[in-house]
Amino acid sequence: MLISCTELMEKIRNPNLVLVDCRSYKDYSQGHIPGAVNLDFFYYHWSDTSKDGIKAFEKQMENLLSFLGVTKDKTVVFYDDVSGMSAARGVWLLMYFSHKDTFMLDGGFKKWSSLGLEMETKTNGFKPGKFSGKVNKEIIAGYEYINKKIGKVKLLDARSKDEYNGIIIRAARNGHIPTAINMDWTLNINEDGTMKSLEDLTKMYNFSKDEEIVTYCQGGYRAANSFVALKMLGFKNVKVYLGSWGEWGNKLDLPVDLNQN
Missing domain, CATH: 3.40.250.10 (Rhodanese-like domain)
Known part of the structure; x- marks a missing residue:
């Protein structure tokens, strides 16, 4: 469920990698891991867990993950400032849809930057796909x-x-x-x-x-x-x-x- 900075470095040019920066856009724009797209999960807070509410949540998340470009063949890595809560929310979400190839960057951007690893400031666009998953x-x-x-x-x-x-x-x-x-x-x-x-x-x-x-x-x-x-x-x-x-x-x-x- 965790991926180290070293392991991520080895995958960073892989076309099947979807790398998601879960921090604010302000933090993202000041520097992020090369190739990462920005998605601040705090915008997708959900507080209706009635049966209809859960169905609506699933529909919204399917649309969001499609927009993000997550498909069955993709490896998805989420990162935060640290091994944080938004990145963990991303991992839980993909597990909820039975997508097994998903990880949280251990130590997040704090660890990445402390190691002096490559960074960029340009905004990366999304590459939408059609997400589908089996709800768990x-x-x-x-x-x-x-x-x-x-x-x-x-x-x-x-x-x-x-x-x-x-x-x-x-x-x-x-x-x-x-x-x-x-x-x-x-x-x-x-x-x-x-x-x-x-x-x-x-x-x-x-x-x-x-x-x-x-x-x-x-x-x-x-x-x-x-x-x-x-x-x-x-x-x-x-x-x-x-x-x-x-x-x-x-x-x-x-x-x-x-x-x-």
């Missing part, structure tokens, strides 16, 4: 599913402790989903921007591999990073709650908790 419902969760499963699945809140405890309020209500445990996604990352080693991640996520785990945050980005970390460790049954607190905290009929873990 096993790695997504909606609010109805979670509401039924509270107490039966492990809920992992990837937000900051202040968001989890309700000190920072980013929805109609503060707090967290009942029974959720808080593990800030930034704990997945080393100081140099790379993902922590499997050994370090194993110590953090000392859970049973038999458990079903659902990650969430505010909008499903930080949760995607925690999803990637768990999948790297070999957890089989992991889902991302796409709507996350941005949806849950604004639905007044859903339960919330303020107790600290």
Whole structure:
């Protein structure tokens, strides 16, 4: 799920590579990896996980990935400033559509630039194609599913402790989903921007591999990073709650908790 800067260097001229810079266009325009196109995933926030909402999400993402030029024969690499949340969201998204040849650049642009590797400033145009993929419902969760499963699945809140405890309020209500445990996604990352080693991640996520785990945050980005970390460790049954607190905290009929873990 990760690709190193060295490994990417070997693929960078491959015509079957789609390299996606997930940072802001401002950052992209100041310097990026040669050949990269810019797609800031934060523009595609989604907070409706009803059945119709998920169908609409799938349609929009199919259109977006077609515009991006993703086809079955393409290797897709996403990168961020670090091994970050938008790049992880891209990896999760392609896994959702069963596209296996997808990676996050380990360390992101921070690591790439620290190694003194080649950069460019010109904007690269998209080369649209026709994307199609088989939806994998096993790695997504909606609010109805979670509401039924509270107490039966492990809920992992990837937000900051202040968001989890309700000190920072980013929805109609503060707090967290009942029974959720808080593990800030930034704990997945080393100081140099790379993902922590499997050994370090194993110590953090000392859970049973038999458990079903659902990650969430505010909008499903930080949760995607925690999803990637768990999948790297070999957890089989992991889902991302796409709507996350941005949806849950604004639905007044859903339960919330303020107790600290």
